Amino acid sequence: MSLSFEGRVVLVTGAGGGLGREYALAFAERGASVVVNDLGGSTDGGGKSSAAADKVVEEIRAKGGKAIANYDSVEDGDKLIQAVLDAFGRIDVVVNNAGILRDRSFARISDLDWDMIQRVHLRGSFLVTRAAWNHMKNQKFGRIIMTASATGIYGNFGQANYSAAKLGLLGLANTLAIEGRKYNVYCNTIAPVAGSRLTESTMPPDMLNSLKPEYVAPLVLWLSHEQCQENGGLFEVGAGWIGKLRWERTRGQILRKKNQPMTLEAVRDNWDKICDFTDATKPTSIQESLQSLLHVLSEVESEGEVGANPTASAASAASGSGLNPNQAVGQKLPPSTFSYTHTQSILYALGVGMSTKDPDHLRFLYENHEDFSCLPTFGVITAQAAIMGGGLSSIPGLDIDLTQILHGEQYLEIYKPLPTSGNLTSNTTVADVLDKGSGAVIHLDVHTYNGGELLCFNQFSVFVVGAGGFGGKRTSDKAKAALPPPKRAPDAVVVESTTRDQAALYRLSGDWNPLHIDPSFAAMGGFKSPILHGLCSLGFAGRHVLKQFADNDPSRFKAMKVRFVKPVMPGQSLQTEMWKEGNRIYLQCKVKETDAVVLSGAYVDLHAASGASPDVPTQGGGLQSELVFAEIGRRVKEMGSELVRKVNAVFGWEITKNGVNAAQWTIDLKNGSGSLHKGPYSGKADVTITVSDEDFMEVVQGKLNPQKAFFSGKLKIRGNIMLSQKLEVILKDHAKL
Numbered sequence: 001m002s003l004s005f006e007g008r009v010v011l012v013t014g015a016g017g018g019l020g021r022e023y024a025l026a027f028a029e030r031g032a033s034v035v036v037n038d039l040g041g042s043t044d045g046g047g048k049s050s051a052a053a054d055k056v057v058e059e060i061r062a063k064g065g066k067a068i069a070n071y072d073s074v075e076d077g078d079k080l081i082q083a084v085l086d087a088f089g090r091i092d093v094v095v096n097n098a099g100i101l102r103d104r105s106f107a108r109i110s111d112l113d114w115d116m117i118q119r120v121h122l123r124g125s126f127l128v129t130r131a132a133w134n135h136m137k138n139q140k141f142g143r144i145i146m147t148a149s150a151t152g153i154y155g156n157f158g159q160a161n162y163s164a165a166k167l168g169l170l171g172l173a174n175t176l177a178i179e180g181r182k183y184n185v186y187c188n189t190i191a192p193v194a195g196s197r198l199t200e201s202t203m204p205p206d207m208l209n210s211l212k213p214e215y216v217a218p219l220v221l222w223l224s225h226e227q228c229q230e231n232g233g234l235f236e237v238g239a240g241w242i243g244k245l246r247w248e249r250t251r252g253q254i255l256r257k258k259n260q261p262m263t264l265e266a267v268r269d270n271w272d273k274i275c276d277f278t279d280a281t282k283p284t285s286i287q288e289s290l291q292s293l294l295h296v297l298s299e300v301e302s303e304g305e306v307g308a309n310p311t312a313s314a315a316s317a318a319s320g321s322g323l324n325p326n327q328a329v330g331q332k333l334p335p336s337t338f339s340y341t342h343t344q345s346i347l348y349a350l351g352v353g354m355s356t357k358d359p360d361h362l363r364f365l366y367e368n369h370e371d372f373s374c375l376p377t378f379g380v381i382t383a384q385a386a387i388m389g390g391g392l393s394s395i396p397g398l399d400i401d402l403t404q405i406l407h408g409e410q411y412l413e414i415y416k417p418l419p420t421s422g423n424l425t426s427n428t429t430v431a432d433v434l435d436k437g438s439g440a441v442i443h444l445d446v447h448t449y450n451g452g453e454l455l456c457f458n459q460f461s462v463f464v465v466g467a468g469g470f471g472g473k474r475t476s477d478k479a480k481a482a483l484p485p486p487k488r489a490p491d492a493v494v495v496e497s498t499t500r501d502q503a504a505l506y507r508l509s510g511d512w513n514p515l516h517i518d519p520s521f522a523a524m525g526g527f528k529s530p531i532l533h534g535l536c537s538l539g540f541a542g543r544h545v546l547k548q549f550a551d552n553d554p555s556r557f558k559a560m561k562v563r564f565v566k567p568v569m570p571g572q573s574l575q576t577e578m579w580k581e582g583n584r585i586y587l588q589c590k591v592k593e594t595d596a597v598v599l600s601g602a603y604v605d606l607h608a609a610s611g612a613s614p615d616v617p618t619q620g621g622g623l624q625s626e627l628v629f630a631e632i633g634r635r636v637k638e639m640g641s642e643l644v645r646k647v648n649a650v651f652g653w654e655i656t657k658n659g660v661n662a663a664q665w666t667i668d669l670k671n672g673s674g675s676l677h678k679g680p681y682s683g684k685a686d687v688t689i690t691v692s693d694e695d696f697m698e699v700v701q702g703k704l705n706p707q708k709a710f711f712s713g714k715l716k717i718r719g720n721i722m723l724s725q726k727l728e729v730i731l732k733d734h735a736k737l
């Protein structure tokens, strides 16, 4: 598909001739509204005329394009941008192109020669860009081009003033690229070569004619297009060729030892090594640059040898990432509220594909149904508002580019069936920040409350593309792990097609990301068309399990974990494959048409059906574990002395419910003939075990192996871990309960 600039407003400075004219014509031809700015002076900056700009505007209009002329100098940046706004109401693209030459060998450069060059090129680009900046930031879109020159990059005889200004523009662009990034305002720099009146005197006529400006314009247009995600780049362009430039740095040498001065002679003696580009690194950010220095300091501190060089790991450990786990982990977002009525619960059910054609769906679709209920996976909706509020990047140590975020995994646990309407509050905590090399993973824990009561827990795991390499850890004990399905044919398979408008419908539940509705936005993300929300597929899969294994009873839904692997296009069919293992249903979702796996590592945990349950009934809403401890108490009384001899340790227990500490117990199998009491131990327990009431019951009933519970983080142990092996002695034979 050809690229269009329809609806975009573009300013090209110095567009009365040469390269600028070519850009203006090309932008207009592709539908942009163009402001053709040119002061109309001579090549050395003298004089003024409206003729140059007018002529280009006439050319554009003759071809049916939209353009106006402007004759201000780029030194009047505010006026110039105002003219753009007056004419077209917005500003999307600024091409800083205006330029003059005042070539002299260095000794002969006058103050005026120096100042005029800086004023037009560097200061002019600064003033025009500054005037446009806030408009671009506010509309969350902007593309800025700086025009440097090979003369600035490499130097050229007689152009000291000009090279200084031209490379000054690169420095300006480097920082604008960083400051604009999170607003989708990108800035790139080109060093063009083309025949024009500026190069007339420096090139033979044949060459001048063959290096056409039209061989430069396509790069400028690409860098100005919304689809282009390049930011902070530097390109040489001419003759129909484009190349990108970057910095390269030698590995370098450390030239001092701890508590010793750095000497001139050490510099001389190591000069070749300092300048040796073997295994050179290519730092891309100031963080990377500084990181190497920090490494040098620690090398010197640890008595590194003179002649050592900072290791590659130091160079690669750093990156431009604004992530700092030490600062970010544990930080909280301000509490957020989510109010909804039955309309939202029904809308959500429709959004995840429920339909009145299935009679058993009616309880989720009709507010007067006698079992009217909210789908459990609506729990993700109650929490996502907390995350989408936009407060994330203001968390210290979490300076991320929100456009580079992918939803990687989701975990949802429900403690109480969700009400069909409510007024909920969510608290979000940064649980962990992981370094995955190519990117970073941020785990966000959201606890959602109804009044004072904990309703559900969500863990959003988001992947930030390109933010890795900051030297952080790769795994987290706080992450809810995705689990592979058993290696056998699935026990049940459900195929259901999504509709063409599935995403359009689902987004009304609160995920307004244009990626799911706006074709041009989707194209920017590299998709052929808008994609379905990952959480919508989660909703489909969740209700497939609920129907297949829990008779559509929302109170049986306990928890769900999903990894988002690939996008689904609205209209495609979802194939949910399910494996039942006790109360855990493993699942995987594919797109039927392509056989591509879209949800993996997924499972739903169900509560056992009432009646069929081998579970201990809860007493008046109390803890199931109470009964087990009562039984342990009886046993300690009976055979305490023998247990003390075998075990010889004090066990502290912390039983949690809904994530909070609900009871403490002490099993003393060390003193006297042993004892059990409710409450903490008066001294220091040899080992303290923290586990939820539910998991405790699973362990006791032999459904959950204690070792596995420990490695999956369900059972936490402080103190002498080895003693936990003796747990079996205490807990065995409780299944009969």
Ligand code: NAI
Binding pocket: 013, 014, 015, 016, 017, 018, 019, 020, 037, 038, 039, 040, 041, 042, 043, 045, 052, 072, 073, 074, 075, 096, 097, 098, 099, 100, 120, 124, 147, 148, 149, 150, 191, 192, 193, 194, 195, 196, 197, 198, 199
């Ligand atoms: P050009 O002289 O044809 O175009 C520059 C235009 O800028 C002129 O129309 C001039 O009237 C206008 N201008 C000068 N001062 C201005 C001011 N204060 N306010 C508004 N407009 C002003 O030259 P060309 O070659 O098209 O150059 C375009 C840009 O590309 C310049 O920045 C130049 O330094 C740069 N460049 C060109 C190269 C080439 O090979 N042509 C090589 C490297 C850089």
